[in-house]
Amino acid sequence: MGSSKKHRGEKEAAGTTAAASTGGATEQPPRHREHKKHKHRSGGGGSSGGERRKRSRERGGERGGGRRGAEAEARSGAHGRERSQAEPSERRVKREKRDDGYEAAASSKTSSGDASSLSIEETNKLRAKLGLKPLEVNAVKKEAGTKEEPVAADVINPMALRQREELREKLAAAKEKRLLNQKLGKIKTLGEDDPWLDDTAAWIERSRQLQKEKDLAEKRAKLLEEMDQEFGVSTLVEEEFGQRRQDLYSARDLQGLTVEHAIDSFREGETVILTLKDKGVLQEEEDVLVNVNLVDKERAEKNVELRKKKPDYLPYAEDESLDDLAQQKPRSILSKYDEELEGERPHSFRLEQGGTADGLRERELEEIRAKLRLQAQSLSTAGPRLASEYLTPEEMVTFKKTKRRVKKIRKKEKEVVVRADDLLPLGDQTQDGDFGSRLRGRGRRRVPEADEEAPEEEEKEQAPRPPQSDDTRVENMDISDEEEGGAPQAGSPEVLEEDEAELELQKQLEKGRRLRQLQQLQQLRDSGEKVVEIVKKLESRPRGWEEDEDPERKGAIVFNATSEFCRTLGEIPTYGLAGNREEQEELMDFERDEERSANGGSESDGEENIGWSTVNLDEEKQQQDFSASSTTILDEEPIVNRGLAAALLLCQNKGLLETTVQKVARVKAPNKSLPSAVYCIEDKMAIDDKYSRREEYRGFTQDFKEKDGYKPDVKIEYVDETGRKLTPKEAFRQLSHRFHGKGSGKMKTERRMKKLDEEALLKKMSSSDTPLGTVALLQEKQKAQKTPYIVLSGSGKSMNANTITK
């Protein structure tokens, strides 16, 4: 610190010696006092510090000189300060040291690196270079006095200041007042009274004065006029005045003008002032009179209407626009825009002669319109009314009772009811219709029942025969109708028509039947045969065989379900073998001849294909069984001791042997055999692979006899990854892990590992020794010591009691 002061002192001294005239007065020293901490730099010491720095850095002398120059400026303006006085001496010392080198370049270097301050001139130069205005030098000294010599500042008297202000305000106010008064002074107030109002004398005076003025004015005007006349302007002036007078007009001039209001808007008794409507300057249309108030009113009304927002378009509005002559006004499209497009067309009326307007014509038009409207027929019909349930009295009059006309009722024609009784006398039966009993058979000829029976009786029999077959009855009916000549029946012409075809059919059938029967009759007309037959029939009737024979004989077609079935069956080779056809056979024996003769007779007659040709099944069967039946029943039993053959025969006969080949009723194969009689189902899988065929052994296989007592000892061992055999539990665990695809968790595996390790350790452990191998160690020790024993004490030196210490 002291050194710094010294430095400063030197610089000051140097500064004063090499004082430049430029008064770079700075207040640096006192200011620098503020920076007490930077003492080494403060006190003009910004520069001094810089210099010291310079010295320490040992820069070029020029710079130091430059700084010195600046310092000199700084110091030159220094006032009497303690430091400054102390400093110069120090600085002087320093300066003297480095004087020469620096002084040369004192003032020249200003803009170099560490220049701390510039003089005003330099600053101005710099500012000029930068484009700034030069420094203002006047306000340099703000402080009037220095610290050492303080100059008393002017006392600021607030009171005085305030008073001055007030005075100024007052003066300004007074001035304004004065001006106002001057302005207002000219206007007469109510309070003021003209003297001439009350006092007549004054009034007279005033009037006289006014008169005088008038006269004066007139004179002046005259003078002016004369002057104008002289100049020739008077005529023009007169014309102007004259025109104004002419513009005054009367009521007749109003004729023909249009008033742009509805005539209804003018009420009687009220006066409405009409003015000319504004029109453009260049428009040459005629004038229109309007009243402004009315115009406004109309406009207001229109606006109200618009604001009401009535619907623009009423599609079903009908009665709105009835115009003159009750005609529909042609409704134009988008009529709401007409005003906008074409312009307003306000109501207007013309003034008639004398400027009057009656509105009479309009009223007349209205009346006409009303009249026409009344006449008009409306197209709307009367609305629907509820119909009354009862007739009104008026309608009752028109309601008359009508007489009933007697109608002829047509009698119904009774239908013909045909009854069986009617038909009885009608029958001219030449057909057999004896359907008496089933036993006797249908369609059985009535002829021979008994000898007693005579044809006559038969015919008689016919009459009381009540039941007829339906068919014949119908036939009879129809035929009788026809034969009678068709008793006209109203309801049965259709029946006749339908049955005509049937009738013909029936006729044909009857003819055939009759022929047959006649022939049959003729056959049997031979007495002898006849008798025989009757006898036979008498005999055989109780047996009930007639059914089968009669139809065969007579040739009537009889269908029997069983017979048909048997026919279709075909040959039955075993027919009668069982021995249940004996009776038939017996009968056949007797009757065969007759049959043959009958058949021969029938054939001799030459009947062809009338009946079914008798199948000589019976003959065949009988021929077959003849020998068999005769031997088995009637022959004696063969003697057993005759020989084996006899014995066998006997057995066979007795039915002891089972060697007889049973013949099974064979159905005759139909004509068409199966298309593929020989077929086999091929198994193609077996053919293909040759390897399988190679491996298969088609030879004889047999069990090993020496291995009969062999029972396999099945032992399934499961092994884990290390090769250990697994217990069943572990094996199952392994299987389930494999199955489920996931093993045990962390804990489980750890446990398992631990267990395995323990097991391994257990295995490794010697059974005879402790885990630490104590015995082996002991043995080794013994070997080493060559003693059979081991001393177990600590040091092993001695085991005396002496060695026991505390």
Place this chain on the structure above:
Amino acid sequence: MIEVVCNDHLGKKVHIKCNTDDTIGDLKKLIAAQTGTLWNKIILKKWYTIFKDHVSLGDYEIHDGMNLELYYQ
């Protein structure tokens, strides 16, 4: 005309003579002329108050002899 001291506390300390109605930008230019840096690299501060270029010294109430802190950006 006032004289302002600009100190960067690193060895550069300059006294600048300027007018009260000069802007900070002008002052920076003057500083730059004396210190040898670029004027737009200079930041003048007073504690945390950064002096803006377009404001005049008078508006900032920078009086004669005031110290300004010189920083660089």
